[in-house]
């Protein structure tokens with residue numbers, strides 16, 4: 001885990017996860033990425049991950065040094081320009097921002113780790129303030145299993161990803177803040193009423209793809225047992241969970257402005273224009289959930305489009321809820337979701353856009369957050385809040401589109 005050396009032309013950081021998806025990342029790097037970068041004269045530094053959590057730890061430990069080196073390299077470039085014939089020799093002002101480019105040869109899990117590592121490493125530091133704030137631009141070379149972020153941007157091949165990177169157009173990649181109640185408030189929360197008045201939350205992590213509860217979460221969880229089957233493990237696991245279909249008890253509250261998909265008009269309609277002021281929810285969904293997703297991506301893998309109107313670059317959270325569905329109904333939902341996203345027209349599907357969502361389960365349960373698992377305690381003290389916060393020190397990520 002070396003620190004990036006200082007240079008006038010700061011290298012593109014290439015994070016390669018050799019175990020992503022069909023394990024082709026190394027080959028893709030050697031045969032396609034490196035030749036393209038060399039042709040374009042783009043220096044790069046390879047960071048090859050060796051274990052789960054490596055990318056997260058690497059960026060947590062090194063991001064401040066990386067940005068310090070990046071700033072020094074920028075300042076050196078400015079100074080050498082100023083020393084030219086037209087320069088006045090005045091010391092250049094320190095940079096107020098710097099763009100760090102990271103290319104990921106891997107899947108969404110690797111991007112999730114890098115985002116969380118960077119935010120953990122920058123938290124409370126001078127590198128995220130009104131005086132200086134980095135801009136992190138991701139180029140995602142789809143080498144994972146789902147490749148949701150790339151797929152949602154219409155990038156399904158290595159060549160397309162390289163072309164988008166070289167074209168240099170990026171769009172914000174908003175992160176969802178996942179928070180739990182602060183411990184003291186959690187202890188005091190004895191009822192849902194108390195919970196709805198709660199105001200203090202502790203950010204636990206950030207997600208950029210999908211948070212799920214119920215069938216989708218169970219499918220991702222059980223897929224680990226079928227890892228030997230490669231990419232088909234998700235299909236086998238989904239089948240298992242549909243055969244042994246369970247309903248999952250929860251209370252879901254949508255806060256602030258809320259939109260709901262209108263099946264007749266085939267577009268979102270306003271349910272509530274409210275901003276969250278008094279702590280009361282705009283929409284509450286109670287009871288048994290078969291399937292629940294809170295996402296920032298339209299597509300989770302090529303062809304599978306559960307939240308077709310989601311956008312990585314806005315501040316909405318797309319919420320797809322299927323309640324109390326039987327096997328036939330959920331198979332129909334999943335079938336249509338893999339055929340262009342027409343499931344949102346089914347009566348069993350509720351599709352919302354919300355500004356913030358809280359989830360509470362009556363007993364201990366599990367959430368899937370970008371492929372990681374979060375155990376939640378039952379009751380108000382175990383609530384989890386999801387929100388695309390507007391904090392500029394969090395929303396520093398962009399992705400080439």
Ligand SMILES: Nc1ncnc2c1ncn2[C@@H]1O[C@H](COP(=O)(O)OP(=O)(O)OP(=O)(O)O)[C@@H](O)[C@H]1O
Nearest residue numbers: 021049050052053106107108109110144145146147
């Ligand atoms: N060398 C390694 N060996 C084993 N696991 C690794 C290694 N490097 C990284 N990982 C882990 O591999 C996991 C999956 O990575 P990644 O998301 O890139 O691929 P994927 O799961 O196949 O794709 P997707 O998330 O798009 O479905 C990550 O959680 C990461 O921590």
